Amino acid sequence: MSTTATPEAPREKLTKKILTADHPTWCPGCGDFAVLHAFYKVLEKFQFPHENIVTLAGIGCSSRFPYFVNTHGGHFIHGRAVPFATGVSLARDDLQVFVFGGDGDGFSIGGNHLDHGARKNVNLTYVIMDNFVYGLTKKQTSPTSPIGFRSKTDPTGAVDQPINPMKKLVTSGATFIARTHATQIKHMMEMYQRAINHNGFSVIECLSECVEFYAGAFDAGNPRKGGEFNLIDEKKFDGTPEDEDRHDTSDSMAAYQLADMEWPGIFGVFYEKDRPTKNDLENGIIKKAREKTKEASDLELLQKTFNRLK
Amino acid sequence: MSESKQKKENVNDVVIRLAGNSQDGIQTIGGFLARLAGRSDQEVITYMTIPSTISGGPSIFQVRIGSGEVLSAGDSADFLLAFYQHSYEEHLSFLKEGGVLIYDTEYVKPDVDDKRFVYVGVPITGLTIEAMGGSAKDKGKNIFVLGLLARMFSLNVEKLRTLMSEKLLNKGEDVLRNVLVAFDAGYGYQVDNVLDRYYAFEPSKQVDGKSQVTMDGNQAMTLGLITAGIRYGAGYPITPWSSIMEALRSELPKYGGKFIQVEDELAAISMAIGFSYSGNLAVTGSSGPGISLKMEALGWAVMAEIPVILINVQRGGPSTGLPTSVEQSDLLQAIYGSHGDTPRVVLSPKNVEDCFYVALEAARIAKKYSTPVIILSDQALATRIEAFDEPNLEELVVDPQLNLKTRPSDYLPYSMDKITQHAPPGTIIEGGKYPVVTGLEHDEAGHPSGNPELHMKMTAKRREKLQILANEIDIPEVHGAQEGDILFVGWGSTYGPLREAVLGNTKFAKKLGHLHIRHLHPLPNGLETIFSKFRQIFVVEMNDSGIYGYGQLATLLRARYCNSSIRSINKTDGLPFKVREILEGAKRLSGDAVSNYSAYPYE
Ligand SMILES: Cc1ncc(C[n+]2csc(CCOP(=O)(O)OP(=O)(O)O)c2C)c(N)n1
Numbered sequence: 076m077s078t079t080a081t082p083e084a085p086r087e088k089l090t091k092k093i094l095t096a097d098h099p100t101w102c103p104g105c106g107d108f109a110v111l112h113a114f115y116k117v118l119e120k121f122q123f124p125h126e127n128i129v130t131l132a133g134i135g136c137s138s139r140f141p142y143f144v145n146t147h148g149g150h151f152i153h154g155r156a157v158p159f160a161t162g163v164s165l166a167r168d169d170l171q172v173f174v175f176g177g178d179g180d181g182f183s184i185g186g187n188h189l190d191h192g193a194r195k196n197v198n199l200t201y202v203i204m205d206n207f208v209y210g211l212t213k214k215q216t217s218p219t220s221p222i223g224f225r226s227k228t229d230p231t232g233a234v235d236q237p238i239n240p241m242k243k244l245v246t247s248g249a250t251f252i253a254r255t256h257a258t259q260i261k262h263m264m265e266m267y268q269r270a271i272n273h274n275g276f277s278v279i280e281c282l283s284e285c286v287e288f289y290a291g292a293f294d295a296g297n298p299r300k301g302g303e304f305n306l307i308d309e310k311k312f313d314g315t316p317e318d319e320d321r322h323d324t325s326d327s328m329a330a331y332q333l334a335d336m337e338w339p340g341i342f343g344v345f346y347e348k349d350r351p352t353k354n355d356l357e358n359g360i361i362k363k364a365r366e367k368t369k370e371a372s373d374l375e376l377l378q379k380t381f382n383r384l385k
Numbered sequence: 386m387s388e389s390k391q392k393k394e395n396v397n398d399v400v401i402r403l404a405g406n407s408q409d410g411i412q413t414i415g416g417f418l419a420r421l422a423g424r425s426d427q428e429v430i431t432y433m434t435i436p437s438t439i440s441g442g443p444s445i446f447q448v449r450i451g452s453g454e455v456l457s458a459g460d461s462a463d464f465l466l467a468f469y470q471h472s473y474e475e476h477l478s479f480l481k482e483g484g485v486l487i488y489d490t491e492y493v494k495p496d497v498d499d500k501r502f503v504y505v506g507v508p509i510t511g512l513t514i515e516a517m518g519g520s521a522k523d524k525g526k527n528i529f530v531l532g533l534l535a536r537m538f539s540l541n542v543e544k545l546r547t548l549m550s551e552k553l554l555n556k557g558e559d560v561l562r563n564v565l566v567a568f569d570a571g572y573g574y575q576v577d578n579v580l581d582r583y584y585a586f587e588p589s590k591q592v593d594g595k596s597q598v599t600m601d602g603n604q605a606m607t608l609g610l611i612t613a614g615i616r617y618g619a620g621y622p623i624t625p626w627s628s629i630m631e632a633l634r635s636e637l638p639k640y641g642g643k644f645i646q647v648e649d650e651l652a653a654i655s656m657a658i659g660f661s662y663s664g665n666l667a668v669t670g671s672s673g674p675g676i677s678l679k680m681e682a683l684g685w686a687v688m689a690e691i692p693v694i695l696i697n698v699q700r701g702g703p704s705t706g707l708p709t710s711v712e713q714s715d716l717l718q719a720i721y722g723s724h725g726d727t728p729r730v731v732l733s734p735k736n737v738e739d740c741f742y743v744a745l746e747a748a749r750i751a752k753k754y755s756t757p758v759i760i761l762s763d764q765a766l767a768t769r770i771e772a773f774d775e776p777n778l779e780e781l782v783v784d785p786q787l788n789l790k791t792r793p794s795d796y797l798p799y800s801m802d803k804i805t806q807h808a809p810p811g812t813i814i815e816g817g818k819y820p821v822v823t824g825l826e827h828d829e830a831g832h833p834s835g836n837p838e839l840h841m842k843m844t845a846k847r848r849e850k851l852q853i854l855a856n857e858i859d860i861p862e863v864h865g866a867q868e869g870d871i872l873f874v875g876w877g878s879t880y881g882p883l884r885e886a887v888l889g890n891t892k893f894a895k896k897l898g899h900l901h902i903r904h905l906h907p908l909p910n911g912l913e914t915i916f917s918k919f920r921q922i923f924v925v926e927m928n929d930s931g932i933y934g935y936g937q938l939a940t941l942l943r944a945r946y947c948n949s950s951i952r953s954i955n956k957t958d959g960l961p962f963k964v965r966e967i968l969e970g971a972k973r974l975s976g977d978a979v980s981n982y983s984a985y986p987y988e
């Protein structure tokens with residue numbers, strides 16, 4: 076396979092200004108603005124080559140993200156951003172692949188893809204802006220809406236048990252799982268950074284308020300609204316007695332238990348583990364196959380196959 | 386061979402039907418015969434039925450070998466080999482009068498008083514056990530039969546042995562030795578005690594010295610994709626598509642590529658589109674239900690103008706339908722499926738060889754026009770084996786290119802003046818404004834827009850590129866009469882029987898022509914000129930005649946050409962067309978007095 080590329084010219088520093096594209100179409104006050112802002116700030120820190128950043132999404136208010144970021148981007152169909160992004164990631168190890176979307180997109184229509192992207196450990200970073208409601212379609216029950224939530228599809232209150240995103244991600248085998256809150260910019264940025272540095276399928280659930288259809292949903296996790304933003308105390312492995320009680324992020328059972336905490340729960344990295352990525356595994360298969368065929372050219376390989384069919 | 390008592394009979398076109406149960410390995414016999422024919426420059430076509438239950442059941446494998454052109458698997462058999470009583474009873478009606486029934490005397494008790502046939506009883510099971518030992522009872526029967534046929538048809542035993550050792554060597558010397566023991570037992574059987582003649586194929590007319598390759602349609606398609614430079618893909622298993630994905634999964638890594646088995650067909654097409662968006666034209670495929678699942682994402686690829694190849698190995702529908710039977714009932718879905726105005730390209734291979742070439746054409750078009758291309762194959766093409774001239778690989782092989790050349794600052798992903806050619810991620814855009822590919826209606830830069838005028842323009846842009854493509858497609862040649870009474874129009878795997886119907890010596894009508902359409906959407910321009918030269922146009926398809934009396938292609942052709950002489954010959958029995966069925970259909974529609982039909986268009 077051959078690649079035609081133009082040699083590199085000296086680069087301009089990536090700034091929020093350069094990274095800003097269309098003005099977001101979100102409602103004023105929508106939590107997603109902060110998620111976008113934190114993304115710009117984190118990209119400023121990483122300084123990836125501009126052309127190698129890819130921003131992908133499904134459908135929903137939150138999934139409009141790619142239009143607002145000046146990078147290569149793709150606005151795909153509802154629920155299928157993960158397999159779409161998997162194609163991009165697996166074919167192109169040189170790219171930084173980001174996926175953005177909502178709770179309906181990620182946990183409902185795309186729920187099965189999330190499980191399989193996670194178990195395959197595809198190398199990408201996925202930010203789910205969870206607002207506990209369908210925003211774009213104007214207030215229907217979402218898979219994370221709490222029981223009792225009054226929506227247009229549950230006028231007397233939602234009755235179905237909501238999904239617990241952290242539990243879903245732990246059981247499906249995601250290798251980096253974090254939870255954050257859109258009002259906590261610094262924490263959000265920290266989660267972004269750790270997710271990006273993680274080699275594998277990294278997912279952040281970011282509670283991001285839909286001011287239009289579920290105002291106040293996350294006040295309980297926002298100190299400025301009288302709530303509590305409690306952080307996971309991660310194990311330091313320093314041998315001290317207090318370290319005993321800290322959370323071991325490589326312990327999936329412990330992560331599962333943390334996910335059971337009473338609303339608004341706890342924030343930070345629930346789980347983080349190094350496991351071979353799908354990208355590495357597939358590249359490994361190629362390497363072995365190439366060794367076995369002694370790096371034969373495409374034509375030689377094909378000719379050999381045809382000779383066998385004579 | 387002791388030729389003392391036996392007469393030699395030269396043959397140039399022989400249909401052998403092997404009937405047994407699927408676990409008897411009759412596909413193996415058929416496969417070897419087909420490969421041998423290929424190596425001997427004979428033409429060959431096979432046909433098989435597979436029971437859809439995994440525990441097996443009655444199944445057949447039919448081989449037609451000819452020294453001249455072989456177009457179909459044959460309407461009836463010259464030889465029937467029956468392993469069981471049910472095989473005999475089920476398939477005797479398929480044997481020609483004067484045909485030879487070879488049967489296992491242990492299981493089959495034919496009605497030998499029926500003097501229409503020649504009976505050759507062989508204790509197949511007993512002799513196989515004798516040769517190989519009791520434990521091998523059901524294993525070696527197929528190879529014994531291969532030996533028997535080798536003797537009856539004076540086949541080239543050396544070539545057959547080579548084929549068997551090539552195929553079986555990796556299973557160990559023991560296995561190969563056992564197989565050869567069974568083969569020799571069959572070959573050594575004194576068939577002259579029960580048959581007064583042996584047969585010999587006339588030397589092939591093929592003199593161009595090109596080697597032949599022998600394979601089934603799915604193999605040819607897979608190799609076509611690889612030759613076309615396709616290195617990425619994703620899929621989910623379903624019969625009869627699976628063997629393409631299995632082969633790509635094991636072959637592509639050798640070429641530095643990846644084929645991913647995913648959780649469902651929605652993911653499969655989404656991932657393939659992701660690969661393509663990343664700059665590597667990719668393939669996905671399926672059959673029946675799986676194709677339905679892909680329709681939403683297909684529409685996205687049309688809207689976003691991302692190229693992708695979608696293979697549909699058609700089977701009987703709707704729903705789970707007839708998983709192991711053939712049908713051509715997905716044409717309208719291929720052309721119109723998905724919501725909205727979604728122009729895309731639809732191609733269909735006419736035979737196994739064309740499965741190889743159509744993949745190349747699909748890749749060419751997908752890249753040039755940045756469009757999804759659907760290939761409509763079918764169950765019959767997927768599973769049948771044909772021999773064809775080895776393609777000129779050196780000339781055809783495509784080096785997959787990832788084009789990341791910097792684009793100028795005025796780069797627009799959806800420019801009105803050009804056919805879209807995307808800049809894959811990783812491409813520097815001068816001036817630093819990066820594009821978003823999108824399924825929302827958009828302006829030239831890819832910004833979402835619901836502007837009515839823009840939607841009209843963009844709808845036209847997506848349609849017009851296919852109109853440009855239509856100009857570039859050659860008008861297909863007409864076989865048989867170039868003008869006259871009846872023009873048969875077909876697509877896909879009906880090519881062989883249609884061609885045979887026209888070329889075959891039939892007393893039925895004087896002037897029969899045959900037009901086969903490979904580019905189904907867009908259609909080539911100029912078909913109306915061909916249509917105007919025939920009194921009647923019969924579109925032959927393996928799909929239902931529908932509520933209004935016309936099959937799927939016929940419906941389209943009538944809509945486009947407003948030509949009332951276009952009518953339909955359909956069937957939905959899940960089996961390939963027989964030549965006889967085509968001619969009978971034509972008779973039924975036109976009456977015997979074809980030339981008196983009143984709608985003769987140019988008189
Ligand atoms: C196949 C399909 N079904 C339904 C829709 C309609 N739809 C668009 S967005 C959406 C839900 C969005 O909710 P969420 O993913 O939580 O995103 P939010 O708008 O809340 O950010 C739905 C149902 C669609 N676009 N496609």
Ligand code: SF4
Nearest residue numbers: 102105136210285286
């Ligand atoms: S509807 Fe809700 S989620 Fe959508 S933009 Fe408005 S506030 Fe944000």
Ligand SMILES: [Mg+2]
Nearest residue numbers: 177178208209
């Ligand atoms: Mg939502």
